[in-house]
Amino acid sequence: MIIGYICKYTPVKLLESMSIECVRIEPSYIDNGIAEAHMHPNVCTYVKGVLTEVFKGGYDGIILVNCCDSVRRLYDVLKNAEKGKMIYMLDLPRKSGDQSVAMYASEIKKLVQTFTDFYGKKFNAQDFIRYISTEQENAGQFNMPKGNDGIRLAIMGARCNSSLIDLLKKAGADEVLNYTCTGNLLNFKPLPDFSAGEQDIIEWYAGSLIRSIPCMRMADIDRRRDMLKDIMANVNGIVYHTIKFCEFYSYEYSYIKDNCRFPILKIETDFTQGSEGQLITRIGAFVESLKGSNNKVERPSHGTRKTIVAGIDSGSLSTDVVILDEDCNILSYSIVPTGASIVDSANKAFSQSLKRAGITPQDVSFIVSTGYGRINIPFANKQVTEITCHGKGAYFLNSNIRTIIDIGGQDSKVIRLDEDGNVVDFVMNDRCSAGTGRFLEVMAKALEIPLEKMGEEAEKATEDINITSICTVFAESEVISLIAQNKKRADIIKGLHNSVASKTIGLLDRLGRKGAYMMTGGVAKNRGVVEAIEQRIGDKVHIPAEPQMVGALGAAILALQEIKAKHVK
Amino acid sequence: MDLVDTYARWIKKNVDDPEMVRKLIILGLKAEHAYFSLFRDKQVPRSFNYLNKIGVEFILNPLIYRDQSAWVNLFAPTEILHAMDIYPLCIEAFSSFLVGFHCEDVYVDYAQRSGISDTLCSYHKGFIGAALTGLLPKPKFMITSSMLCDANISTFRYLSWYHHIPMYSIDVPLEYSQQSISYLEKQLREMVKMLEEATGKKMDEDKLKDVIKRENKIHAHMNRYIDALRYKCHPTTLTLEMYMLFINHTFMGTQPTLNFYEMLTNELDSFPHSRAKRVFWVHIVPFYPNALKRYFNYSHRYEILGLDLNFDYLEEMDYENPYRTLARKMLLNNNNGPYQRKVDSIMSIVDRLQPDGIIHFCQWGCKQSVGGMMLLKKALDERGIPFLALDGDGADRRNHHEGQINTRLEAFLEMLDK
Ligand code: SF4
Ligand code: SF4
Ligand code: SF4
Numbered sequence: 001m002i003i004g005y006i007c008k009y010t011p012v013k014l015l016e017s018m019s020i021e022c023v024r025i026e027p028s029y030i031d032n033g034i035a036e037a038h039m040h041p042n043v044c045t046y047v048k049g050v051l052t053e054v055f056k057g058g059y060d061g062i063i064l065v066n067c068c069d070s071v072r073r074l075y076d077v078l079k080n081a082e083k084g085k086m087i088y089m090l091d092l093p094r095k096s097g098d099q100s101v102a103m104y105a106s107e108i109k110k111l112v113q114t115f116t117d118f119y120g121k122k123f124n125a126q127d128f129i130r131y132i133s134t135e136q137e138n139a140g141q142f143n144m145p146k147g148n149d150g151i152r153l154a155i156m157g158a159r160c161n162s163s164l165i166d167l168l169k170k171a172g173a174d175e176v177l178n179y180t181c182t183g184n185l186l187n188f189k190p191l192p193d194f195s196a197g198e199q200d201i202i203e204w205y206a207g208s209l210i211r212s213i214p215c216m217r218m219a220d221i222d223r224r225r226d227m228l229k230d231i232m233a234n235v236n237g238i239v240y241h242t243i244k245f246c247e248f249y250s251y252e253y254s255y256i257k258d259n260c261r262f263p264i265l266k267i268e269t270d271f272t273q274g275s276e277g278q279l280i281t282r283i284g285a286f287v288e289s290l291k292g293s294n295n296k297v298e299r300p301s302h303g304t305r306k307t308i309v310a311g312i313d314s315g316s317l318s319t320d321v322v323i324l325d326e327d328c329n330i331l332s333y334s335i336v337p338t339g340a341s342i343v344d345s346a347n348k349a350f351s352q353s354l355k356r357a358g359i360t361p362q363d364v365s366f367i368v369s370t371g372y373g374r375i376n377i378p379f380a381n382k383q384v385t386e387i388t389c390h391g392k393g394a395y396f397l398n399s400n401i402r403t404i405i406d407i408g409g410q411d412s413k414v415i416r417l418d419e420d421g422n423v424v425d426f427v428m429n430d431r432c433s434a435g436t437g438r439f440l441e442v443m444a445k446a447l448e449i450p451l452e453k454m455g456e457e458a459e460k461a462t463e464d465i466n467i468t469s470i471c472t473v474f475a476e477s478e479v480i481s482l483i484a485q486n487k488k489r490a491d492i493i494k495g496l497h498n499s500v501a502s503k504t505i506g507l508l509d510r511l512g513r514k515g516a517y518m519m520t521g522g523v524a525k526n527r528g529v530v531e532a533i534e535q536r537i538g539d540k541v542h543i544p545a546e547p548q549m550v551g552a553l554g555a556a557i558l559a560l561q562e563i564k565a566k567h568v569k
Numbered sequence: 570m571d572l573v574d575t576y577a578r579w580i581k582k583n584v585d586d587p588e589m590v591r592k593l594i595i596l597g598l599k600a601e602h603a604y605f606s607l608f609r610d611k612q613v614p615r616s617f618n619y620l621n622k623i624g625v626e627f628i629l630n631p632l633i634y635r636d637q638s639a640w641v642n643l644f645a646p647t648e649i650l651h652a653m654d655i656y657p658l659c660i661e662a663f664s665s666f667l668v669g670f671h672c673e674d675v676y677v678d679y680a681q682r683s684g685i686s687d688t689l690c691s692y693h694k695g696f697i698g699a700a701l702t703g704l705l706p707k708p709k710f711m712i713t714s715s716m717l718c719d720a721n722i723s724t725f726r727y728l729s730w731y732h733h734i735p736m737y738s739i740d741v742p743l744e745y746s747q748q749s750i751s752y753l754e755k756q757l758r759e760m761v762k763m764l765e766e767a768t769g770k771k772m773d774e775d776k777l778k779d780v781i782k783r784e785n786k787i788h789a790h791m792n793r794y795i796d797a798l799r800y801k802c803h804p805t806t807l808t809l810e811m812y813m814l815f816i817n818h819t820f821m822g823t824q825p826t827l828n829f830y831e832m833l834t835n836e837l838d839s840f841p842h843s844r845a846k847r848v849f850w851v852h853i854v855p856f857y858p859n860a861l862k863r864y865f866n867y868s869h870r871y872e873i874l875g876l877d878l879n880f881d882y883l884e885e886m887d888y889e890n891p892y893r894t895l896a897r898k899m900l901l902n903n904n905n906g907p908y909q910r911k912v913d914s915i916m917s918i919v920d921r922l923q924p925d926g927i928i929h930f931c932q933w934g935c936k937q938s939v940g941g942m943m944l945l946k947k948a949l950d951e952r953g954i955p956f957l958a959l960d961g962d963g964a965d966r967r968n969h970h971e972g973q974i975n976t977r978l979e980a981f982l983e984m985l986d987k
Binding site: 037038039040042043044047066068069070072073074075076077079080089091093094095099100102103106216217219221242244245246247248249250251253254255257258266474477481506509510 | 678681682683684685686688689715718719720722723724726727730738740742743744748749751752755907908909931933934935936937939940941942943944947970972
């Protein structure tokens with residue numbers, strides 16, 4: 001008999017001692033059709049996944065805990081839809097005093113009784129004691145750092161699955177400690193002896209569960225602050241995980257961010273394995289920033305034949321290549337639109353720039369690739385995230401830069417540099433085209449104006465129009481209705497620029513403001529947006545001659561550093 | 570309209586000067602209060618004019634008498650505060666007033682920029698923003714219950730850490746049992762001790778009993794009102810419906826609330842028979858959307874009979890055992906426990922009021938209500954009662970899409986008209 005459960009407070013060991021197999025539900029995908037037919041698009045995505053998973057079948061019963069609003073409603077919906085099955089919800093107290101323990105013990109007893117009634121399974125205190133003592137011997141200590149060198153990350157926040165942990169490792173972490181509700185955070189009090197009766201042993205178990213390190217759903221969470229201290233003493237950085245439409249954890253993130261000076265990166269997922277590409281970039285950049293690379297580009301002395309390197313930025317809209325010589329002179333560059341095939345586009349951009357520099361592929365000693373497509377470039381010697389590359393490139397162009405605002409086609413990001421040009425912090429907008437190049441592109445189409453003409457057109461604006469919708473889809477219909485109201489195109493465009501600017505400022509303010517500023521990416525060419533941003537921050541924003549090339553330039557500089565490092569060795 | 574916009578512009582310009590904004594808001598509220606004391610809105614019954622006046626008064630008091638105020642959520646047992654002469658400031662009510670002043674966006678954004686999730690209910694985000702910017706004067710205490718939604722404990726704990734102000738979270742179990750009653754009762758007593766320490770005031774149990782006695786009277790009036798609503802009608806506005814929500818919870822058991830219900834039941838006989846299409850509303854109602862105002866405010870053609878949240882507990886309470894009876898009230902509230910309890914209570918009010926249709930408002934970020942909505946729809950479908958779900962946000966205009974609400978609402982009303 002297989003029972004699905006979700007929460008660490010579920011009395012799993014007790015059920016196992018009654019020979020009931022318990023499996024934690026880890027949905028791998030969400031059927032939005034099912035979720036919307038039975039609930040609403042705005043419930044937590046993990047819950048939508050569980051709903052999908054349970055409907056798929058394979059469980060004889062489900063045990064939930066009244067964890068949160070989404071789970072409470074999941075219970076109601078499952079109870080209604082799966083009439084033949086045992087759908088059970090434990091009423092877990094939020095406090096951990098003696099009375100709470102007694103309450104939870106009663107809840108567990110009721111659960112046991114239900115299993116007896118439903119399936120004829122009996123509970124035996126001595127079996128349980130025997131089972132749990134062997135289990136405890138085998139368990140060992142989880143979440144204890146192994147003490148080896150390298151980058152150690154803690155993952156905190158909303159539940160994470162094993163694939164997210166693997167992803168952190170893929171992104172460069174050497175060790176990952178899981179402090180979410182899927183990590184092992186139980187601490188058992190010493191077992192009562194074998195003669196303990198049913199009531200005693202269930203109370204002991206209820207107490208051990210309820211007094212383990214609390215999740216954010218609990219009312220008394222002071223112990224999480226102690227946990228945080230431990231974590232900070234033991235790891236290099238914290239990856240703070242939140243799940244879409246789960247709010248418990250953003251409060252703690254906000255607290256840590258404002259009160260602890262410790263490297264922290266917030267990521268949001270839907271619990272399943274979507275959006276890996278973007279995540280790995282962000283986590284990779286975070287790990288890179290923890291390693292704190294050496295930034296000084298030492299210009300090598302002249303040799304007989306100059307070393308030549310290349311940087312290639314494979315973005316979602318364009319593929320850019322920069323060729324540098326060892327004195328950091330740009331020999332050539334090229335920008336081609338990224339077509340259906342990343343590799344073809346990369347080949348095209350690379351051969352174009354070689355031709356312009358008048359060299360052959362053999363002349364290039366090292367190539368660093370960056371951007372979304374970086375892992376797919378077959379001829380690159382090394383891959384580095386675009387965050388690090390943008391940092392390098394911008395710092396190289398102007399060493400006063402402390403903040404880079406990059407608005408690309410699909411995403412926007414803000415990167416903070418220290419005096420030495422190291423990336424010390426950054427934020428990216430998550431999976432939403434609001435405030436990106438794509439947003440302006442859609443609006444340009446709706447307004448029937450070429451994208452590159454928008455900045456110029458906005459100068460003719462006379463009236464202030466406020467575009468309130470943040471989401472691209474809604475903003476588009478807002479623009480269409482403004483056209484219908486006969487509003488001037490220039491005014492609408494100015495309104496759009498302001499909307500992109502305020503979204504960007506929102507992102508910037510998550511890091512705090514610090515000049516000098518540089519803007520990179522295609523949107524930097526739009527004077528209207530740049531001015532709107534300048535106005536809001538009351539500071540000048542530097543725009544490089546080729547704002548789209550900064551990533552590729554940074555990659556080329558990194559390539560040069562690689563060569564230099566090899567020579568030193 | 571334009572006056573409010575100018576006002577909103579002033580407020581937004583002064584966000585960095587919270588004292589100034591607070592003054593502006595208090596001034597605005599006082600003006601509104603004076604207005605309702607002097608002039609009558611002739612389109613709604615007298616009692617509702619009184620409701621408007623006390624609604625404003627209730628929000629003003631904690632802003633003015635800040636050192637005697639406590640922050641609460643809608644389902645906090647404020648009877649205890651009234652007995653101790655402490656002024657409650659309710660999250661949901663204050664955020665609604667921010668919307669009234671057209672300045673909720675800056676406060677919602679402020680909360681989001683501090684790292685608070687954008688999918689959190691905007692009533693909470695607006696309040697958090699107002700607290701973090703210092704617009705809200707620091708209270709003496711905070712009380713929240715785990716009932717209804719998750720946001721409560723999280724928001725209050727966050728703010729209590731931020732401001733270093735004592736708070737109490739009341740953990741309300743889902744099921745009614747002797748054990749859960751005493752668990753709750755014990756918490757209430759513990760809370761009163763903390764309140765006494767934090768405010769220096771003493772709890773006088775006789776006063777608490779008086780509050781509950783008044784509450785019983787109010788419940789009786791409410792029952793009469795519901796029975797009259799079966800046939801009668803009176804014009805109202807969405808704003809007044811929201812005021813009712815606040816007096817029925819945060820100000821339950823107070824003298825002004827009792828006055829209002831007495832006035833109301835005295836007026837019942839004079840209300841005309843209804844010939845309108847009558848809609849019962851589930852969950853909170855946003856008061857600003859034009860589409861809703863156009864059809865429901867002062868209308869004789871379409872009426873809102875009330876919100877389910879307003880009729881969530883109408884039992885006689887045992888005032889001799891005040892703590893126990895308050896514990897019981899929380900446990901047996903229609904919104905506590907499984908969703909089926911809510912469905913059942915809506916069905917019983919449907920039997921009493923016989924509405925022509927039901928509208929469920931899906932508040933942005935409110936998972937406890939939207940998550941079960943399809944179950945309610947199913948139950949109503951079985952009874953052949955028309956159902957409409959509207960998505961939107963009562964506390965942040967930017968999540969409201971006028972066109973979308975308008976089309977859906979019109980189509981629904983056309984359906985009812987047939
Ligand atoms: S958040 Fe807490 S209550 Fe919810 S599933 Fe995780 S451990 Fe359980
Ligand atoms: S991720 Fe958050 S909202 Fe979802 S089930 Fe867990 S605690 Fe609840
Ligand atoms: S609207 Fe919903 S989420 Fe918001 S405070 Fe009310 S119950 Fe909570």
